[in-house]
Amino acid sequence: MTTRQTHLRDSGERVVPEWVNPNDRMVKMLLDQHLRRYRTAALAVADKRVLDYGCGVGYGARMLAEAGAASVTAVDVDPAALAYARTHYPAAAIDHVLADTIATGTYDVITCFEVLQHVQDPAELLAAFQRVLDPHGRLYLSASTYPTADMYRYHQRDYDQAGLRAAVGAAGFTIVDEFDQASVMSANDLRRASLLHWRSFPAQRFRRHPMRVLRRLVRTHLVQGVTHEAMTVVCAPTGNV
Numbered sequence: 307m308t309t310r311q312t313h314l315r316d317s318g319e320r321v322v323p324e325w326v327n328p329n330d331r332m333v334k335m336l337l338d339q340h341l342r343r344y345r346t347a348a349l350a351v352a353d354k355r356v357l358d359y360g361c362g363v364g365y366g367a368r369m370l371a372e373a374g375a376a377s378v379t380a381v382d383v384d385p386a387a388l389a390y391a392r393t394h395y396p397a398a399a400i401d402h403v404l405a406d407t408i409a410t411g412t413y414d415v416i417t418c419f420e421v422l423q424h425v426q427d428p429a430e431l432l433a434a435f436q437r438v439l440d441p442h443g444r445l446y447l448s449a450s451t452y453p454t455a456d457m458y459r460y461h462q463r464d465y466d467q468a469g470l471r472a473a474v475g476a477a478g479f480t481i482v483d484e485f486d487q488a489s490v491m492s493a494n495d496l497r498r499a500s501l502l503h504w505r506s507f508p509a510q511r512f513r514r515h516p517m518r519v520l521r522r523l524v525r526t527h528l529v530q531g532v533t534h535e536a537m538t539v540v541c542a543p544t545g546n547v
Contacts, residue, residue, distance in 0.1 A: 314363070314386040314387060314390045316502075320362065320387070321333060321337050321362065321363075322363050322390070323337060323365055324394070327502065330502055331499070332491060332495055332496070332498075332499035332534075333499070335489045335491070339489075340366065341369075342487065343366075343419050343448055343538050344366040344369045344417070344419070345369070347370065347415065347446040348369055348370055348372075348373035350415055350444060351373050351375040351414075352373065352374035352375070353375075354413075354414035354415050355375075355376055355379075355411075355413045355415070355440075356376075356378045356379070356413060356415045356416070356417065357378075357381065357408070357415070357417070358370060358379070358380045358381065358417045359381050359416060359417070359418045359431075360382060360419065360421035360424075361380035361402070363387050363390045363391050364388075364390065364391025364394065364400070365394075367380035367397075367400050367402075368396075368397050370415075371399040371400050372397065376399065377399050377400075377401065378400045378401070379400075379401050379403055379413070380401065381404075381408070383404070383406045388403075388404055407434070408437075408438055410438070412438060413438055413443060414442075414443045416435050416439055416446065417446045418431075418435070418445070418446070418447050418448075419448045420448055420449065420450065421449075422447065422449045422465070422470075422473070423449050423450055423454065423463055423464070424462060425462065426462060428463075428473060429473070432476075432479070433477055435477070436477055436479070436543065441543055442542075442546055443543070444540055444542055445474075445479060445540070445541040445542075446538065446539075446541075447538070447539050447541060448536055448537060448538040448539070449536065449537060450464075450536050451466050451467050451469075451470060451486075451535045452466075452535040465537075467537050470537055471539070474541050475544075478543060479542065479543060480543075480544045480545075480547050481540065481541055482540050482541065482542050484537060484538060484540065485537075486537050486538075487538070488534065488535045488536075489534045490532075491533070491534055492531040493531045494531075495531065
């Protein structure tokens with residue numbers, strides 16, 4: 307019998323508001339970006355059925371519940387994150403679900419922030435959203451739009467803005483609104499973040515492509531830093547804009 311890990315630990319990418327170190331500019335930036343995304347979605351959830359896919363430790367799902375959502379189904383693959391969410395960010399409207407797939411159901415609003423670059427088959431995930439989203443509903447989706455796969459262990463692919471737009475269009479969605487987020491991280495910021503969150507180092511990718519990863523890290527962590535870019539799109543099923 308497999309014992310599921312329920313002790314939350316720093317994966318190198320996990321954003322936990324209670325853990326934010328004032329000197330960790332990278333994670334503070336990531337939290338600020340997430341909060342803006344959830345605040346944007348929260349404007350549209352009153353009395354709605356909401357799916358928060360990739361809810362993490364649950365602060366966003368709680369924001370959606372407090373904004374008046376009729377129900378929030380908060381889904382994540384990490385049992386430790388969900389245990390933390392149930393303890394730290396509970397709400398009567400929230401149902402926390404451990405899953406890596408989407409069960410049947412119908413939702414008026416779906417939020418999925420910074421998940422797409424992590425999954426093995428993003429087209430399959432977008433098709434699942436298309437299946438469970440109400441024809442008049444809205445999908446709020448974000449992804450990093452600068453090269454990240456050589457910097458972060460759990461990133462499966464890179465997107466740029468055109469690639470993200472193409473992915474949602476191919477899945478049968480039309481973008482009705484979008485906004486960009488960009489924050490400049492100095493080389494010193496990145497070195498500090500790497501020391502604090504060493505588990506995010508892409509060790510397997512480094513073994514496969516050592517020189518490519520090394521060149522990327524030298525350029526970003528020792529020389530020029532990086533501009534962390536992300537894009538959030540608000541989508542409707544094509545034909546129901």
